[in-house]
Structures are given as structure tokens and as C-alpha cells.
Amino acid sequence: MAFDKMELRDIEVWDGNFAAAQALRQCQIDVVAAYPITPSTPIVEGYAKFLADNYIEGEFVMVESEHAAMSGCIGAAAAGGRVATATSSQGFALMVETLYQASGMRLPIVLNVVNRALASPLNVNGDHSDMYLGRDSGWIQIDAYCPQDAYDLNFIAFRVSEDHDIRLPAMVHQDGFMTSHTAQGVTTISDDAAYNFVGDYKPMNDMLDFEHPVTHGVQTEEDWHFEHKARQHNDLMTKVLPKIEEVFKDFEKLSGRRYNIVEEYETKDADVCVVCLGSSVETAREVAGEMREKGIKAGVVGIRVIRPFPFAQIRDALKDIKAIAALDRSSPNGAPGMLFNEIAGSLFNTDTKALLSGYVYGLGGRDLTKAQLVDLFTELQANVDAGKVTTPLQQFIGVRGPKLSYL
8 A cells, every 4th residue: 555745844843752753654664552651642643643644554553551562562573564662651661571572682673762750759741760761671772852853863763773783672762841742843854865764674583584484582591691691782882883873974964963972062171061861951051151151161961872871982072071960860769870870980990080970850850940050060160179079979959948969
């Protein structure tokens, strides 16, 4: 059955969810198996609407849970289809068991994760708790800062994930409500150009190739399990980042938009620097520019690829910074936040004399304000002037009541 093309304006006003749904349409996904959960529901609703309106040749499978959604995706990908879905928060948590199955079977599924707080207490707004929950599951994880990124990074995720040298599933993250429900101008790609960039799906080890029978999901125990996981880890660390760089360059040729594994802003001569994820990157960049007008050499590092973690790129971006703030939008529950730990690991065994501080912010959708970032950059400059960290090693930004800190 032939499907219809959609004529898009050069710039459309889309929120992050609709941008992701449009990307799924243009990639011509074969199967979306999904169970709705706020704030990611419009992504799979959008795919279903495009399918009903004859813009897609594919299947939308309504299932009974998020665990079943990813299980359906695993079956469809193993059978040889281009597969995607979306989820958030508790739904993501219910998927966790199957995430390890997908990566262990080397199935190139793309999962849009609209980041939202994890209960309890129940909260439907955005933070990075679910993003952090998935970081050891063997998936590639890429982070969008705005609706434009949510659109573009889906094409990039499919291209990387489906490459026969990679064959690992990928997540595209965006902040719940701040990105997913905020409409901005999105520069589009035509249907033909978008599909040609991703390319025809080329199955590998698919179960429906009866001339070359394969087994998925085998049991290995101690005789081969270690080797299997070590190879998967090695491929993540050695093959994925170079492939992402290659695809970023190809995407720039197509669109004129350049993405980097680590996004640097005014870091070349910076004394103080904020490292963060998601929609906070754009806010931090604006404040850093204002701080420079006040005489503080401020910079920002936004991490685009969370897994594999870009240790070398982070080290290079921060090697000359004097004071660094790691901003974690997830409750650390008695430990420093993930970004704090990963940055410390990146800089350990180097010659850096950087002063590293941790800040927890924005839990459950609480805003990170420009005023708070002004105070944060000012604290970092005070650390530089004192030659030591003058504040607690980890603080909570914007929490009501007595000021909270750890360590």
C-alpha cells in the first residue's frame, strides 16, 4: 500500500513531542508498540494519527503496560523491523527489565524518553530521575535541549543504532513539559531527504530470514556471559562515539545544524563553568553571557551523549577551568549526583587543579531560575578567588526551608 507524503513548511511551530512524532513518521517506522504515560503520550498518539491518515506504512500495537510495550518492540526488532516507542518515569521503570534484553540482543530500537520524576511522591513533571535510571542498561543515550533537537536527534539515533557495526538500541531524551510541551520554531527536513538520511532498514540476524536461522535471548551462565557483556561494553566504548561523530557530520551536511558529543559555550577562556543537561543548558548559556558582562569569565558545557559517557571529551572541555559546577536534576539519595561523579572520574589522574562542586536542582519540575544561576556562578568565582571550595561539596538549589547540603 502506498503512503502519502506530507508537505512541511521550512519552519514549523512544534513542541518536542510533536517534533519526535514527525521524525518517527519520516523514518517510516514499521512497528510502534506503546502504552501511554504523561508526558510522552503525544509522541505515540502522533504516530498512530499519522498511520490512520495514511502517512505511514506500519503497525501501531496497543499493549497493556510499558513492560509489554518494550517486549513488543523487542519481538518486532528481532523479526527484522524498524521499531520505536516512547515512555516516561514509572513506565520507564517498568521497562527496565526489558531494556537489558534489548541491548543484550543488539536490537536497534529507538526509545523516546520524555524525562519525568519518579514516585514517590507521585509527580508528573520533569526531572532526570528516569534518565539516570537507564544509564547502565547498555543503551546509547542522547539528550535534546529543545524541540529542534528532539526532531533532529531521532534521525541521528536511528542512523547510529541501525549501523551494522553498532547494532545497539538508543534513547533520545527530552525534558518533560519544558521541552515536550513547549512550542518553538523547528526547521524541518523534507520527507524524502529525512528518509534518505536514515536509509532503508537493513535487517541483520532477523528471525524471519529462514535461510539463516538465528537464536535470540539465549542462556549463557558462567561459560559465556562475561564475554558477551564485556564485548558489548567494549563496543559501546570504542565504536559508538566515533560513529556518532560521523553521523553528526553527515547530518550537518544535510541540515546545516552541527551537533557535538559535548557542547561547549565560551569555555576557551573561562574560569568558571556549569555542566548540565537538557533544557537547562540554554538557560545556563544565557546567564553565562550576562556574567561575562559583569567581569566573570563564565562558560557552559552541555552533555549531548550520556552513554557511552564521553570521558575524554569532558576532560578536554574542562582541563583549563578553575571552578566547575555539576548540575544534577535527580535525587542522589545519599550520594553525589551522577554528573558530579562522572566529571570527577573524567578529571581524576589528570593535571587539573579544578575545584568541583555538586548542585541538585529542579526536582519534580521546579524551575531553575536565572537568579539562581547568577548566584551559582558567583559562588564558583568565590571558590576561584579563595583557591578552594568554600561551600558544601553538594547543595540543593531552590528548595524551600533550611538550606540543604551534603558532604
